[in-house]
Amino acid sequence: MTPPQAPIRIAVVNDYEMVVAGVAAMLSPFSDRVAVVEIDAGLPVITDVDVILYDTFGQVQGDGVDLEDLVRGGGAKVVIYSWNVQPELVERTLAKGARGYVSKAYTAEQVVAAVEAVSRGEVVQPTPPESVGPERGVWPGQEFGLSAREAEVIALITQGLSNQEIADRSYLSINSVKTYVRTAYRKIHVTRRSQAVAWGMTHGLSPDRMRAVDPAS
Known part of the structure; x- marks a missing residue:
């Protein structure tokens, strides 16, 4: 009998407490698949995690993200979570070392599936805009x-x-x-x-x- 697989350990990062808390709440129904073990606003990740989910609200976008500073020498893979999914920006961001780029129009289950794929070693890009719905999550204002x-x-x-x-x-x-x-x-x-x-x-x-x-x- 195959033992149950442990949930993927995630840190959610952004500079706004409401934003990171909202992302964590969005993912909470899928705790058997992903475990949000740390949320950070304006502080570096200190926990050993599998994936860092970087929300770009009010932040540097895409290829401007300092991936080395996010990972800080650890083995975590970085997934960018953004409403800005311009193909050239996505391409440059992945070329810099991000392992996934997901749209804020994704459902929570689509985000979880993308994180799982990145954890397996795949590189994830956003699907065409017409296949996803309106922006999701929580933001100030x-x-x-x-x-x-x-x-x-x-x-x-x-x-x-x-x-x-x-x-x-x-x-x-x-x-x-x-x-x-x-x-x-x-x-x-x-x-x-x-x-x-x-x-x-x-x-x-x-x-x-x-x-x-x-x-x-």
């Missing part, structure tokens, strides 16, 4: 009607980035960034950048520093 991308733009404004810097980091056109800024401002009832920064700082859009480690790990 969601309760005020901000979409994931609008919230990310406000997060980057709160971090002090200009529209051009946001465009460069997010691989968006400057016109797309301006559109997200305009629609986000309407939803949060601000008209100036200084107001948006103040709003972001009081509504969870400033980077956090926290770590939660499963004591059983």
